[in-house]
Amino acid sequence: MYENVVVSADWLAERLDEVRVIDVRDAWEFDGIGHVPGAANVPFAEFRSEAGDEGMLPGRETWESLLSTAGVGPDDDVVAYDDTHGVFAARFLVTAELYGHPPERLHLLDGDFSAWNREHETTGESSSPAATDYAVREPEHSPLVDYETVRDALGDDGTVIVDTRDPAEYAEGHLPGAVNLDWRELVDDETRGLKPESELRGILETAGIAPDGRVLLYCNTARRISHTYVVLRSLGYADVGFYEGSLTEWTERGGPVETA
Incomplete structure (x- = not known):
């Protein structure tokens, strides 16, 4: 059993400098409404494709490009959130697992963006994470x-x-x-x-x-x-x-x- 699969806003606040935070809302929400400080924006529509891999998976090259631009390293702890009870953020996390990111390093923010917004500081400033060279791996066990x-x-x-x-x-x-x-x-x-x-x-x-x-x-x-x-x-x-x-x-x- 993996620990901290679903994490609280307080848990995230204590580790903001240690994790990569991914906001999967639309860009206008990310910029206009505000976001978790340091978060990178990877809108849901960008990692869903009928022309990618099986089902709606976006394809290896697309996924590698998205995560590289978002500054995600191959073994980073990643926390994802949306503003829809977590269903879109969960899709991001499952996609990451299917493309070989260590599942024990994938976390869903409980209560979506509103949980953070109620108690913690938000920002409208776009972050510019240092790009990585993210590479898809075969998962040890695929669901x-x-x-x-x-x-x-x-x-x-x-x-x-x-x-x-x-x-x-x-x-x-x-x-x-x-x-x-x-x-x-x-x-x-x-x-x-x-x-x-x-x-x-x-x-x-x-x-x-x-x-x-x-x-x-x-x-x-x-x-x-x-x-x-x-x-x-x-x-x-x-x-x-x-x-x-x-x-x-x-x-x-x-x-x-x-x-x-």
């Missing part, structure tokens, strides 16, 4: 699973397939046997951060998602599962598969779908 793996897991009593979309989407069509866990169920709307750990574990247990079982995650385009993946990792779930193709690839390939 990626492909269409065939998910297909073969249908009906496997030892695997829980989790649909992280909202209930209406789930009702319209989902993978056979999948359980529905809207990613927003894990977020406290008031704090914008994660619900308390005991509550998170209760929600997951009720959904039949056990920490000692195999879990496969999907949504439409692998954005929402990024947040759920980070939450499960923070809770010590060891066997979590990340279906990058998600329902987009599943339906394109004629995978079976059932309705509620």
Whole structure:
């Protein structure tokens, strides 16, 4: 189990000089609203591409260029945030893991930018981090699973397939046997951060998602599962598969779908 997968604003404030902070909001928000001092801006749209690698991964060269410009070193501790409960920042972190950044050095700011903004200083000044020569590496263990793996897991009593979309989407069509866990169920709307750990574990247990079982995650385009993946990792779930193709690839390939 990795420590400090999800970190507080106070945790970050104590380590601002020791970590690379990535703000994935749009540039106008980064500049106009303000940001965490020293943060680099890597807007969400810049690391999502249908012309990149599998699913919506941006491609190795694009990722290397983005992280080099942002001043990220190959073994830096990275803290990412957005202003949308962490779902876009989580996507950045998962992308980093899939491209070989050490997962124990990837952190999500709990409560998004608002958590920082409530208690800590912000700035409108653009930072100019020293560029690095970031290089993608093969991860020691990749959570990626492909269409065939998910297909073969249908009906496997030892695997829980989790649909992280909202209930209406789930009702319209989902993978056979999948359980529905809207990613927003894990977020406290008031704090914008994660619900308390005991509550998170209760929600997951009720959904039949056990920490000692195999879990496969999907949504439409692998954005929402990024947040759920980070939450499960923070809770010590060891066997979590990340279906990058998600329902987009599943339906394109004629995978079976059932309705509620």
